Amino acid sequence: MALGPRLEFRQAQSLTLTPQLMQSIRLLQLSHLELNEFVDAELLRNPLLERAEGDGASVTGDMTEAADQPETGSGFADTLDSAVHLPTAEAIAEHLDTAVEDVFPEQHRSEGQVSSGRERDSVDWSEAPDLDQFLSARPRLSEHLERQANLILRTASDRLIAGALIGQLDEAGYLNAPLDTTAEQLGAELADVEAVLGALQGCEPVGVFARDLAECLAIQLREANRLDPLMQGLLAHLPMLAEHNLSGLQRAIGCDREDLLDMLAELRRLDPRPGLAFDSGPAETVVPDVFVRLAPDGGWGIELNSEVLPRVLVDRVYYATVSKRTREPGDKAFLSDCLASANWLTKSLDQRAQTIIKTAAEIVRQQDGFLRHGIAYLRPMTLKMVADAIDMHESTVSRVTSNKYLATPRGLFEMKYFFTTAIAASDGGGDHSAEAVRHRIRQLIESESHSDVLSDDTIAAMLKREQGIELARRTVAKYREGMNIPSSVIRRRQKRDLATMA
Known part of the structure; x- marks a missing residue:
């Protein structure tokens, strides 16, 4: 057979991930906060998109085809409703058990001035200030320490070192970076860094700038003039205290049991994480993506949270108006791309909502026992089980369930x-x-008592006898350690000490 070049035609099918398809897959794994940020960016980029105003109908699912469950007012909603119907600022202040000037300082009337019924009826409650605006914010730890450092440190070099040390604190107030590394980065002498650190350890809150728990407690005890030799010995043997080896602690420190119990009581009054009293950043509230409610017929009603679901519309009237006046080919191509992108986004958001509700419905169906009776009835479930039930790929289910929450x-x-x-x-x-x-x-x-502490072998035997669960001792130990539960030896000491102290 002679070798030579030739042309051949072959017909084949293949799946190509277009940029739009890749973006649609990416939307599945975004949380509602990330999704809203993405939609906001698209609204700024695409002139044909606009956010839908008002409350729209949310995607719902009812596994038992039951009627929608009527909304029942919660205690929080009842409180808000009663607050809205309070007629005057004086009534609101009386309801909150405070003075009027504490609630509405800009609306505080002078003494002796009485509002008439007509004035009460004309109050515009929609323009009333939010009570949250008058709540005092907690200061940040770094700002609090910088103000103190500027007062106690005199030279600019010391303040520069202090700023670097403050920036290395964690949210609990501990200094995790080695001092020699800090000195090398700043080009300063190690002795100067240690001197600044010693001065900063006297700042409020007492205990900050410690490098470990023992030093944090020692700083607080020194400030209270209670760091005697016995207490220093106790701080030097904190691992024994964590193991509740009180008899060993007595021998190591050289004190009797009564003195040891007094020192332990004093340690309990200290703050092991002093920096947590300050604001470390904005707290993010977890908002559910799906609500699961008991339906009237005993089934489960599933509903997407419409408050966090972005709704966008394609302004086709604006597109028709602008396209009639457009003559340049580049402008026409831009409008066509914007229209295609807008249509794709609205379709992708609807598909994302449908996928979430379908996945949530299958999870609720398989975990019906957990929702009705508790965690003891939680069924083993894998991504493949859900994917096969809803006819989707495992990777799709994995993306859908990432950063999504169910309110049950x-x-x-x-x-x-x-x-x-x-x-x-x-x-x-x-x-x-x-x-x-x-x-x-x-x-x-x-449920164990101090006289009958269960070993890992005993727990494994009880699980097999009660529920037919066959676990090895090392598996029980792995589960126990994962829940931060100490061993049976330490638990026996803890329970015996608690019984003795009681």
Whole structure:
């Protein structure tokens, strides 16, 4: 057969990820905050997009095809409703048990002036100031320490070192960076950095700029003039205290039990994380993406949270008006791209909402026992189980459940919480969820007495006898350590000491 160049035609099918398809997949894993930021950026870029005003109908799902559950007013909503109907500023102040000037300082009337009924009826409550505007904000730790450093340090070089040390504090007020590294970065002498650190350790709150827990407690005890040799010995043996080895502590320190208990009581009055009393940044509230409510017929009603769901519209009237007056090819191409992008975004947002509601409905269906009876009935569930049920790929389910939260009658849970591994039952029954097993281990440990502390082997035997759960001792130990529960030896010491102190 002769070798030579030739042309061949082949027909094949392949999936190509276009930029729009990749962006649509990316939208699935965004949280509602990230999604709103993305939509805001698109609104600024695309003149054909506009945000829909007013409350729109949210995507809902009812697994039992039951009627929508009527809204029931919560206590918070009732409080707001009663506040809205208070007729005067004096009535609001009386309702909050405070003075009028504390609530509405700019509306405070002079003494002796009485408002008439006509004035009360003409109050525009929509323009009343928000009470949150008059709440005092907690100062930031860095700002609080910088003000003190400027007062106690005299030279500019010392203030420069202080600024670097303040910037290295964590939110609890601890200094994690080595001093020699800080001195090298600033080009300063190590002795100067240590001197500035010693001065800063006298700042409020007492205990900041410590490099470990023992130093933090020592700073506070020194300020209270209680850092005697016995207390220094106790701080030097904090690991023994964490193990509740009180008899060993007595021998190491050289004190009797009564003195040791007094010192422990004094340590409990100290603050191991003094920096947490200051504002470390804005607190972000977790807002649910999906509401799960009990339907009247006993099923579950599922509804997307319309408050966090961005709704955009395509302004086709504006597009028709502008396209008639457009003559340049570049302008026409820009308008066509904007229209295609706007149509794609609205379609992608609707598809994202439908995918979330479909995934949430399947999670609720499989975890019906947990929602009705508690964590002991949490079923083992994997991404593949949900993906097969809703006819989607596992990667899609993984993206949909990332950074999404379900508000259920049992609390607020991340969607990922419901995906747990399965532990086979030794008696041939149904598999058990790893999270349910951890919950049972915690229950067994919390119910033990100081005279009967359960070892890991005993817990494994009890799980097998009660529920047919066959676990190795090392698996029980792994679950226990993952829940920050100490070993049976330490728990026995803790419970014995608590019984002795009681």
